[in-house]
Structures are given as structure tokens and as C-alpha cells.
Amino acid sequence: MTIFIITLFPGLFDQLLKTSILGRALNNSLIKVNVVDLKDFSENKRKSVDSPPYGGGPGMVIEALPLLRAVDYSQKQLTEEMPKKKPAKVILMTPQGSLFNQKKAHTLSKENSLIIVCGHYAGVDQRFIDIACDEEISIGDFILTGGEIPAMAILDATARLLPDVLGNPDSVEYDSFSKDNCGMLQGPLYTRPAKVNNFDVPDVLMSGNHGEIQKWRWNQSKNITHERRPELTDENQQC
Structure with a gap:
């Protein structure tokens, strides 16, 4: 998979792309990430x-034309790399988007390529969305200063689902929200030592x-799912 990220702040991605599982995946050519400076x-x-918004109002709006050119x-670039593949899906990170979840991460991991656009300021010109965007995605009902952190979340969540990215593929199967876990939360985990401050590992695990x-x-x-996320229990009654 090849992912292009369009952002006003490309330096924010430097450390992420060098670190841990994602860094190893890039070094092993399991995924390619290109960070594009919108400026x-x-x-x-x-x-x-x-520029300021037409009609007045606070904040600034990212213009459509630079986004379209990016x-x-x-x-x-993707056509040169993969001439026989369809154009990449273009995703805009925005609070107005549909909510990102594990199911969506699995869907995106099946794509050959993605272009993730990081919104900023008050938002982006609607004409860019109408002309070039395939999907608008949000990571939650809260506001951040820009789309860079949400883009990192999507990049990480999607990349770890690709073949060979994780050392143990079973890790994906038993994640919280995974199909094999009936879409529910993962239970508690324990490791050494067997006793910590008079708290023991449950006998059954030993x-x-x-x-x-x-x-x-x-x-x-x-x-845990019923207590913390009851809506997930309702959605997965077949389990």
C-alpha cells in the first residue's frame, strides 16, 4: 500500500514514520508513505x-486550488508507480466526517493506495470536497487544531492490518472491536511477575x-464491554 498525506505541517510526521511498528513496516517496504507539503x-x-471565508465569520479557510493541485x-505520482491501478481514494480529515472505527480501518487496508488530506484552520473550501474527495472522516466528537493527528491515527490503524506488519498476525484477530472478538472490547491482560503489590494474576490464567x-x-x-460500551453489546447480540 502507498499512502500520500497532504498537510501544512509535514515535519509533524517525521518521528512517527521512524518509530516502532510503522517505522519497521516502512523499512521493510511493507508500506510506502509520502508526506506532501501543501504550501x-x-x-x-x-x-x-x-483566505477569509466568503460571507464573513471567524477563522481562515484553506483554498480549493492548492488542495486540488496537491x-x-x-x-x-501513484499512476507512475502503479499504472494499472485505479486512482487512489481521497480522504479528508474533518470533524464533519463519518466516524472512524475498526471496521473502517479494515476497509481502508484493502485499498492499494490512499490520499489523506489534513484539514486545518476553520476548514477547507467546499468546492475541493465536491470535486476531489471520496470520503470525509472524523476520529471523534471533539475538535483538534488540525487534521494531522487524526491522519496519524488512520495511518497507524490501517497499516497495522496489512500483511506481515505485525510480528504475530493473531494480535489483530483478538484486538478490541475485531471480528474474531465479536466487535467487543479486549479483556484484562497480565504478565510477569505473578504478584504486584499484593495483586495476583487470576488463578485460571496460571x-x-x-x-x-x-x-x-x-x-x-x-x-467490560457491557459496562463501558453497552452499545457494542447491542450491536453484537449474535455473539
Whole structure:
């Protein structure tokens, strides 16, 4: 998979792309990430890409034309790299988007390429959305200063689902929200030592009885989900 990220602040991604699982995936060519500086597609001397909104109001709006040029550049780069593939899906990170979840991460991980656009300021010109965007995505009902952190979340959540990115593929199967976990939350985890400040590891996990261990974990998962995210229990009654 190849992902282009269009942003006003490309330096924010430097450390992320060097670190941990995502860094190893890039080093092993399991994924390619290209960070595109939106300011490079400004056509004025100040390299600005924002203007006040028509009709008045607070804040500044990112102009449509620099965004369109940046997406066009990214699509052309992808065509050179993968000439027989369809154009990349273009995603705008915005509070007005549909809510991102694990199901969406799995869907995006099946794409050959993505272009993720980081919104900023008061938002982006609607004409860019109408002309070039395939989907608008939000990571939650709160406001951040820009779309960079949400883009990082989507990048990380999607990349870890790609083949060979995680050392143990079973890790994905038993994640919270995963299909194999019936879309519910993961239960509690324990590791060494067996006692911490008079808190012991549950006996069943030390028993070696894998059937009982699996049953215990399943019950813990159901109880935690019912307590903290009851809507997930309702959505997965077949489990």
C-alpha cells in the first residue's frame, strides 16, 4: 500500500514514520508513505494557501486550488508507480466526517493506495470536497487544531492490518472491536511477575487449562464491554 498525506505541517510526521511498528513496516517496504507539503502548491510569494471565508465569520479557510493541485500531483505520482491501478481514494480529515472505527480501518487496508488530506484552520473550501474527495472522516466528537493527528491515527490503524506488519498476525484477530472478538472490547491482560503489590494474576490464567482460560477471557470481554460500551453489546447480540 502507498499512502500520500497532504498537510501544512509535514515535519509533524517525521518521528512517527521512524518509530516502532510503522517505522519497521516502512523499512521493510511493507508500506510506502509520502508526506506532501501543501504550501508547495501555493502560487503566491508568501506560500499561503488560506483566505477569509466568503460571507464573513471567524477563522481562515484553506483554498480549493492548492488542495486540488496537491491531490493531482499525488495521483500522478501513484499512476507512475502503479499504472494499472485505479486512482487512489481521497480522504479528508474533518470533524464533519463519518466516524472512524475498526471496521473502517479494515476497509481502508484493502485499498492499494490512499490520499489523506489534513484539514486545518476553520476548514477547507467546499468546492475541493465536491470535486476531489471520496470520503470525509472524523476520529471523534471533539475538535483538534488540525487534521494531522487524526491522519496519524488512520495511518497507524490501517497499516497495522496489512500483511506481515505485525510480528504475530493473531494480535489483530483478538484486538478490541475485531471480528474474531465479536466487535467487543479486549479483556484484562497480565504478565510477569505473578504478584504486584499484593495483586495476583487470576488463578485460571496460571492453570494451563486453555479451555477455561478462553472462557474466562470471553466472559471478561463481555462484562467490560457491557459496562463501558453497552452499545457494542447491542450491536453484537449474535455473539
